[in-house]
Amino acid sequence: MELRNLSNYFKYPQDIRRIIYTTNVIEGFHRQLRKVTETKGAFASENALLKLLFLAIQNISEKWTQPLRNWNQTVSQLAIFFEGRLQLELDVKG
Secondary structure (H helix, E strand, C coil), rough: CCCHHHHHHHCCHHHHHHHHHHHHHHHHHHHHHHHHHCCCCCCCCHHHHHHHHHHHHHHHHHCCCCCCCCHHHHHHHHHHHHCCCCCCCCCCCC
């Protein structure tokens, strides 16, 4: 990473930096997909693999229940730093 890119990284608040730099969630997701595919010796077709991955993703996403820390503040900061690029859609239930 160039020094210029690193200095750009530190211009953001800590909550935004945490989102930019966090790879643990992605690595955990990949690990769960590998666990599903490694148990199979071979797949009958590419379509069979895609179906298995689709079902695995459905099961994995059901476990994502923990909210992100300081999410409201982080979204506000993102809206300031990336003005016009962040589309906020609020689901108002009445």
